[in-house]
Amino acid sequence: MTTARPLPSQRSEFSVEDGVHYLNCAYFGPLPKSVEAAGIAGIRMKSSPAPFPSTNFFTDIDGLKTEFARLVGGEAHRVAVVGSVSYAVSAAADNVCAGPGQNIVIVEDQFPSNVYAWQRLAAERDLEIRVVGRPGPPPSRGLWNDRVLSAIDVATAVVALPQHHWTDGSLFDLVAAGRLARQVGAALIVDASQTVGAAPFSVSEVQPDMMVTVAYKWLMGPYSLGAAHFGPRFDDGRPLEAGWMGREGAEDFSRLAEYTSHYRPGAARYDAGETSNFITVPMMREALRRISEWDPASIELRLGELLTPLAEAAGELGWPCEDEAWRARHFLGLRLPDHVDPEAFDRALAAERVYLSRRGGSLRVSPGVFSEESDIGALIGVMRSVSSG
Ligand SMILES: Cc1ncc(COP(=O)(O)O)c(C=O)c1O
Numbered sequence: 001m002t003t004a005r006p007l008p009s010q011r012s013e014f015s016v017e018d019g020v021h022y023l024n025c026a027y028f029g030p031l032p033k034s035v036e037a038a039g040i041a042g043i044r045m046k047s048s049p050a051p052f053p054s055t056n057f058f059t060d061i062d063g064l065k066t067e068f069a070r071l072v073g074g075e076a077h078r079v080a081v082v083g084s085v086s087y088a089v090s091a092a093a094d095n096v097c098a099g100p101g102q103n104i105v106i107v108e109d110q111f112p113s114n115v116y117a118w119q120r121l122a123a124e125r126d127l128e129i130r131v132v133g134r135p136g137p138p139p140s141r142g143l144w145n146d147r148v149l150s151a152i153d154v155a156t157a158v159v160a161l162p163q164h165h166w167t168d169g170s171l172f173d174l175v176a177a178g179r180l181a182r183q184v185g186a187a188l189i190v191d192a193s194q195t196v197g198a199a200p201f202s203v204s205e206v207q208p209d210m211m212v213t214v215a216y217k218w219l220m221g222p223y224s225l226g227a228a229h230f231g232p233r234f235d236d237g238r239p240l241e242a243g244w245m246g247r248e249g250a251e252d253f254s255r256l257a258e259y260t261s262h263y264r265p266g267a268a269r270y271d272a273g274e275t276s277n278f279i280t281v282p283m284m285r286e287a288l289r290r291i292s293e294w295d296p297a298s299i300e301l302r303l304g305e306l307l308t309p310l311a312e313a314a315g316e317l318g319w320p321c322e323d324e325a326w327r328a329r330h331f332l333g334l335r336l337p338d339h340v341d342p343e344a345f346d347r348a349l350a351a352e353r354v355y356l357s358r359r360g361g362s363l364r365v366s367p368g369v370f371s372e373e374s375d376i377g378a379l380i381g382v383m384r385s386v387s388s389g
Contacts, residue, residue, distance in 0.1 A: 004297035006305050007369055013290075014370040021354040021375040026166065026194055026331050026366035029220040031283070038286040039222065042279035054253040057245070057276040064281055067288035068227040071296070072196060072211070074203035077266030080228045081275040085113035085191050087240065088212040088228035089160070091270050093117035095237035096187050098157035100126040105151045105159045105186075107144070108133045109360045111166045114191040118160055127157065138168065138335065139323035145172050149180060156186040163195040163206075168333020168362035171326050174206045182207070187233060193217055193226075197291050198330035198368075199300040209233045215280075218330070220368070221287035222280040230267040239269045246271050299369055304329035306367050306376050313380045317387045331366035340386050348382045 013032045016022055022030065031039075065079040082088045098104075104118045108131055122129045130151045135143040152159055159181045163174050174190060181188040190211040195201050197218030203211065212228035215221030230237075244250055246268040247260050263269040275281070291299070310332055314321050320335040321327065336342055349356070356379070357364045367375060 004295060004301055006301040007294050007298040008302075009372050010294070010369040011372060016370050019353055021352065021378040023354065023356045023365050023367050023371065023375060023379060025198070025218055025220075025368040026364050027217070027357045029197070029217050029368055030370065031222075032220055032287070032290055034290060035220060035222075035283050035287045038282040039279050042277075042282050045278055055251050058251055060278070060281045060285060061271070061276055064227070064285045064288065067285055067292065069229070071288055071292050072192075072201050072203045072229060073205075074229040075266070077268070078229050078231065080230060080267040080270035081272065081281070082212065082226050082228050082270065083224055083272045084226060085111070085193055085212050085214055086116070087272055088210065088226065088270065089114050089189060089191070090117045091228075091237070091240050092187070092189050092210045092230075092234065093121045093158075094240065095234050096121070096158055098125055098127055101128075102155050102157040103128040103130050103153075105130045105132065105148065105156055105161075107131070107148060107161060107165065107172070109165070109167055110160070110162065111191060111193070114160050114162070114189065118158065121158075128155075130156075134170075138170075138320050138333070140170065140326060141323045142326045144170060145176075145326065148172060149176055152177065152180045152184060152186065154184050156181070156184050158187050158189060160189040160191075162191050162193075163201065164199075164328040164331075165333075166194045167360040167364065168322060169194070169328030169331045169364075170322055170333070171328060174208070178207050194328070194331075196296075197287075197299075198296065198303060199328065200296045203229050207231070215284045215287060218368075219284070219287050219291060221284040225277070225280045225284050227284075228267070228270065230270055234267070234270070235265075237269070241273050243271070243273045245273070245275065294369060300329050302369065303331070303367055303371075306371055306373065307332050307365065309373075310365060310376050310380060313383060317383055319383065319387075331364060333362035333364055335362060337387070345382070345386045348386055349379075352378050352382055354379050354382055 065076040069076040132148045187209040190208040193213045196213040209231045214226045216223040248262040
């Protein structure tokens with residue numbers, strides 16, 4: 001049983017402008033002030049560098065890996081620092097065993113970074129892509145998840161899923177999907193970009209062969225950086241880049257020309273080149289530290305608490321959304337009712353300075369730890385005004 005309590009508002013830790021109702025973390029999370037300060041310190045260091053040992057190219061990265069492993073309950077040596085979700089998924093796709101007649105299970109409207117690499121693999125090796133469709137307009141009450149589980153069979157080579165669908169927060173049971181994938185020998189690949197930072201994610205429970213997230217959304221970190229956790233399936237894989245930093249002995253710059261085919265253990269081989277960015281790595285490290293300190297379970301409770309009145313108002317006004325048991329607690333996907341003019345709604349949002357995003361027919365409301373009840377209140381006010389014409 002969780003002992004977590006809802007996190008109090010962290011507004012004062014952010015520079016979000018007063019009067020702006022920013023409900024768009026699923027798109028782009030703002031930086032806490034301490035993360036901004038870590039980035040500025042990195043810029044200053046680069047402007048006037050003092051001599052530093054070559055091992056510094058690795059210590060910040062190692063610290064980041066330790067923080068990430070702590071957050072997702074994984075192992076630090078299994079974490080790779082990547083530039084994007086597409087990068088990590090492409091590396092995984094290059095290293096899965098799959099052949100003609102096998103299939104890859106994904107869901108409808110999945111984010112493209114966890115689709116294109118599978119389409120390429122399917123075309124090259126004659127595999128079937130099984131796109132599990134939405135059962136219809138929300139609420140699906142778990143039917144979508146059931147269909148995903150039913151799509152996994154003995155011919156499945158890869159199950160590539162999110163925990164929360166990026167358009168509307170629909171929830172998939174990754175523990176069950178992982179269990180089935182392991183039974184048939186398929187690889188489970190998870191894009192957790194819409195989960196990690198806002199809700200608990202457990203590598204030890206889900207047991208993904210690879211999971212990855214960006215830093216710039218719910219983790220409140222910089223753009224162009226993410227972290228991936230690779231399981232033993234990929235231990236001897238071939239990285240996308242023939243880089244040098246993941247090789248054994250790379251810390252000793254005086255011996256770099258003593259080339260080696262040996263990599264450092266775990267996932268270091270999948271680190272993207274020049275990951276030791278002295279500006280963004282300390283930023284992401286600090287962001288991870290903050291999220292762990294706030295505690296994802298407490299963050300999730302806080303965001304759920306903020307969104308409850310919105311879900312109630314949506315029900316009252318007839319704006320469809322997913323059933324509580326089968327949606328994210330930290331963000332809400334709403335559908336515009338037929339009688340509401342989308343342009344009038346957009347104009348009303350802009351007038352009230354309410355920011356959210358529209359994805360695949362869904363209005364995605366994604367507050368953060370800096371959000372307050374008044375931010376949700378402003379959105380409810382807009383919904384009421386356009387609903388009454
Ligand atoms: C679910 C999900 N995954 C990944 C990304 C970003 O992917 P990439 O890092 O490949 O640009 C996004 C961005 O919106 C997303 O919503």
